[in-house]
Amino acid sequence: MEILIKGAQLLLSLSILIILHELGHFLPAKWFKIRVEKFYLFFDAGFSLFKIKKGETEYGIGWLPLGGYVKIAGMIDESLDNELDSEPQPWEFRSKPAWQRLIIMVGGVVVNLIVGFVIYMMLLFVWGLDYVQPGNVYHGFDASPVMEELGFQDGDQILKIDGEVPFSVLDVNKKLMIFGLSNIEVEHPDGSIETINVPEGTDMKLFLAGEKGFTERFVANIDSVVADRPAEEAGFMKGDIPIAVNNEATPYWTDFTETIQQHKKEKVTVSVLRDTDTLDLVVKTDEDGKIGVAPGVEPEDVYKVDHKDYGFFESIGKGFGYGYNTLYGYVAQFKFVFTAKGSTGIGGFGAIGGMFPNEWNWELFWERTAMISIILAFMNILPIPALDGGHVLFLLYEIISGKAPSDKFLTRAQVVGMIILLGLLLYANGLDIYRWITGG
Secondary structure (H helix, E strand, O other): OHHHHHHHHHHHHHHHHHHHHHHHHHHHHHHOOOOEEEEEEEEEEEEEEEEEEEOOEEEEEEEEEEEEEEEEOOOOOOOOOOOOOOOOOOOOHHHOOHHHHHHHHHHHHHHHHHHHHHHHHHHHHHHOEEEOOOOOEOOOEEEOHHHHHOOOOOOEEEEEEOOEOOOOHHHHHHHHHHHOOOEEEEEOOOOOEEEEEOOOOHHHHHHHHOOOOEEEOOOOEEEEEOOOOHHHHHOOOOOOEEEEEOOEEOOOHHHHHHHHHOOOOOEEEEEEEEOOEEEEEEEEOOOOOOOOEEEEOOHHHOEOOEEEOOOHHHHHHHHHHHHHHHHHHHHHOHHHHOOHHHHOOOOOHHHHHOOOOOOOOHHHHHHHHHHHHHHHHHHHOOOOOOOHHHHHHHHHHHHHHOOOOOHHHHHHHHHHHHHHHHHHHHHHHHHHHHHHHHOO
C-alpha cells in the first residue's frame, strides 16, 4: 500500500510540473503566432491513452510517463519527424526571429522556477515553519569520525555557525555539505564552550567517507526486527532497548550501531532491556556490521520543536529565499556527482518516488513538488541537445554569430542528445533496481 501511495504522489507531482513546463513553451509560441501541432502529457510512442483536437492543436495523454512535449511546427525536436525541406512558412518556428525562439525555449524552465518559488511561498504562508533552536536537542549531537578529528565530541550542543545563531540548528549538515561554513561554536558535554574551525574540503571528506557530519543523539527502542536476519535468529524483539554491547555501555542508538559495526562478521553479546528484565543476546553481525534492526523514536523525544507562522508578504520574501537555496544547493551538490562514489548515488524514478512520505500529506507533497520543480528547471537548462538547454545553446550561437546551425547539424545533435539522455535514464533507473534487489 505504501508503494502505491508514493507512486500516486509521484505521478500527480510530475503531471502537474510537466503540464506547467510545457505551457511555458506553448503560450509564448501561440503569442508569437506559431502553430502548435501537439500538446502531450507523457509520450505517445505508437498510441495515446487519450487525445482530442481543438483548432490546430491535438491535446493528449501518452502511455509512457517519461515526460511530455509540445510539437511546434517548423522546429527540429526530439520527435525528429518535422519535414523542413519546404520553404519556411510564417506560422513556423524557424521563420521567427531568434529572440522569439529563445523566449519559447526558455519558457518551460522559467515556469518551473516560478512554480517552485511560488509553492515555497504558499507553504510558509499556509503551514509556517518548524525549527529547533540551539540547545534544544536534548542529548546533543554525535560527531562523525571526520568531525571528531577536528575536535568535535559526542554530546556537543551546537550554539553558533560562523559566529551567528542559526535559525534551526538542524540545518547544520546542510550548511556544512552545501553552503559551506568556516567554524562552529559548540558546548561540550563538560560545559566548556569552544569555537572549532572547519577546514575547506571537509564536505568532500565527509561525502567520500559516507558520513553525515552530525547526528542528533537519542535513546531508542527497537521498532522492527527484519525477517531472516541475524537479530531475528538471536531472539531480538520489538520494544527491546539495547543498553550494552560486549559489556560496553551504549546509552544512545548511535553508540549501539557504531559499536556493532566494529565487529563485522563476529559474534557479539548485546544486552537489552525488555520490560523490566535485562537479557544478553548473542548475535553474529553481517559483513557490513549490521544485524537487522531499526529504531523507533518520535521527534519530540529527540528535540524541542518551535513553530513560526508567516504573513502573506513575509512569506513571499522567505519563500523566495527557500527557492533560491534549493536551486543553489542542487547545483552545489554536482561536485559530488563527479566522483566514483557520487556516480553510484544517482537515482531514477524510484529514488524520486522515495522522497514522498508513506502516507498522503499535502504539506510534504507540495514541499517535494517545489523541490522537484526547481531541479527540473536546472536539469532542463543543461546544454545537452534534446533538452531545452541544448536548443538555447544553439540559439545563443545564432544570435552571437548571426548564422544559424544547419538543419542537418541540429538533427544529428538531437539524435546524440537523445542517446545521452536515454543512457542516463537507463543508468539511473538501473541503479534504483540494483539498490532495491540488494537492499542498498
